[in-house]
Amino acid sequence: MLKGADDSVMEQEDSASQHGEMMSWDINDIKLPQYVSQTDWFQEWPDSYVKHIYSSEDENAQRHHSSWAMRNTNNHNSRILKKSCLGVVVCGNDCSTLDGRKIYLRPAICDKARQKQQRKCCPNCNGPLRLLSCRGHGGYPVTNFWRHEGQFIFFQSKGAHDHPRPETKLEAEARRSIQKAKSAFSPPSLRLKRVQEIESLAGAMPTQEPLLLSHPEARMPPANFRGHLSKSWPEPRPSSCCGQLPCPRPAGQDGPSGEAAGWGRSRSLRGAPSAQHTLPGTKGGRDPFGSDASPLGDGSCGEKPPLTYSGSRPALPPRAAPQGGPCAMASGAQPRPQLLPPPGGSGGHGGHGLCLDYCDNDLGFNLYPLR
DNA sequence: CCTTGCGGGTGTC
DNA sequence: GACACCCGCAAGG
Numbered sequence: 001m002l003k004g005a006d007d008s009v010m011e012q013e014d015s016a017s018q019h020g021e022m023m024s025w026d027i028n029d030i031k032l033p034q035y036v037s038q039t040d041w042f043q044e045w046p047d048s049y050v051k052h053i054y055s056s057e058d059e060n061a062q063r064h065h066s067s068w069a070m071r072n073t074n075n076h077n078s079r080i081l082k083k084s085c086l087g088v089v090v091c092g093n094d095c096s097t098l099d100g101r102k103i104y105l106r107p108a109i110c111d112k113a114r115q116k117q118q119r120k121c122c123p124n125c126n127g128p129l130r131l132l133s134c135r136g137h138g139g140y141p142v143t144n145f146w147r148h149e150g151q152f153i154f155f156q157s158k159g160a161h162d163h164p165r166p167e168t169k170l171e172a173e174a175r176r177s178i179q180k181a182k183s184a185f186s187p188p189s190l191r192l193k194r195v196q197e198i199e200s201l202a203g204a205m206p207t208q209e210p211l212l213l214s215h216p217e218a219r220m221p222p223a224n225f226r227g228h229l230s231k232s233w234p235e236p237r238p239s240s241c242c243g244q245l246p247c248p249r250p251a252g253q254d255g256p257s258g259e260a261a262g263w264g265r266s267r268s269l270r271g272a273p274s275a276q277h278t279l280p281g282t283k284g285g286r287d288p289f290g291s292d293a294s295p296l297g298d299g300s301c302g303e304k305p306p307l308t309y310s311g312s313r314p315a316l317p318p319r320a321a322p323q324g325g326p327c328a329m330a331s332g333a334q335p336r337p338q339l340l341p342p343p344g345g346s347g348g349h350g351g352h353g354l355c356l357d358y359c360d361n362d363l364g365f366n367l368y369p370l371r
Numbered sequence: 372c373c374t375t376g377c378g379g380g381t382g383t384c
Numbered sequence: 385g386a387c388a389c390c391c392g393c394a395a396g397g
Contacts, residue, residue, distance in 0.1 A: 063375085071375090074376095074380095081377095083375095109374055112373095
């Protein structure tokens with residue numbers, strides 16, 4: 001961890017002069033701004049080449065959270081934590097649910113777990129799963145950097161995600177635990193029933209933002225979607241593309257897709273990073289899948305006022321708040337109060353993720369509220 | 372079992 | 385040297 005961030009409370013030389021240079025720093029700078037007038041609200045879906053300064057009190061920042069599936073990358077610099085994006089796991093059949101949503105699962109962070117994950121089936125159609133690697137940073141995965149400095153945590157993102165957003169960590173976790181519960185308590189024959197039970201249960205809970213099965217363009221859940229999850233979810237049925245290609249991948253084989261096709265074994269691909277697919281207007285371009293269409297509008301221009309993002313209230317007033325102009329920042333996405341359920345809290349993201357598990361795998365269904 | 376962080380090591384540029 | 389990545393280890397949930 002980068003905890004180290006000693007208590008050496010930086011001298012707060014009220015250098016108002018630095019205000020203007022607030023965003024001129026680079027994570028690699030020897031000296032980072034020591035005086036920050038306002039910290040940012042935690043950004044759950046940082047994208048593009050953005051920088052944020054969080055309060056060291058911010059729990060999410062402390063944990064280097066991100067809703068993107070970021071894995072730790074060794075940059076041999078203990079002061080700067082580097083993470084690279086794993087992309088998103090999609091259905092190899094490119095299936096959609098009845099309501100048009102796509103499957104965007106969260107890649108497991110652990111290599112082993114990820115390989116295992118790819119041997120499982122699409123929770124929607126039982127088809128094979130495929131890892132869509134991130135190549136938003138010059139053909140390489142988007143990287144995030146974290147650096148603790150005094151009372152601040154500096155964050156810098158390099159690259160624009162060129163893939164849809166995966167489900168959030170909470171969604172993924174919920175899926176797992178549900179699956180666990182399922183397999184623990186229900187004989188296969190009862191599973192469907194259980195699914196229905198849980199589904200109805202989900203209907204009783206106020207949920208929001210079903211993201212797991214998401215529709216690229218529907219990343220912005222229609223208003224009528226919120227709070228009506230269970231209703232909007234189709235009856236248990238191996239929807240749309242059932243039948244076609246039911247998870248053909250033999251266990252043990254990771255298939256041509258996924259890591260193999262991505263970065264996993266890409267050393268040999270060096271120099272030809274775009275062999276797979278062309279980078280959709282990487283630089284400066286918004287990712288084509290709507291990472292900027294966040295339901296919370298992280299990339300979009302200011303709607304929401306600083307939502308109460310409890311969990312970790314920055315010590316200083318977040319400078320996310322409308323200041324000047326919502327999207328005035330040169331670096332693109334301006335810190336906007338984004339949420340992530342405060343650790344342990346019942347945050348905004350609380351409930352989303354719905355999907356049914358027809359495959360006997362642990363890619364459970366996400367048709368229930370997250371705790 | 373999984374996530375997260377660390378750090379040694381390798382290969383490429 | 386920078387960068388990307390692999391691998392194993394350890395702590396924690």
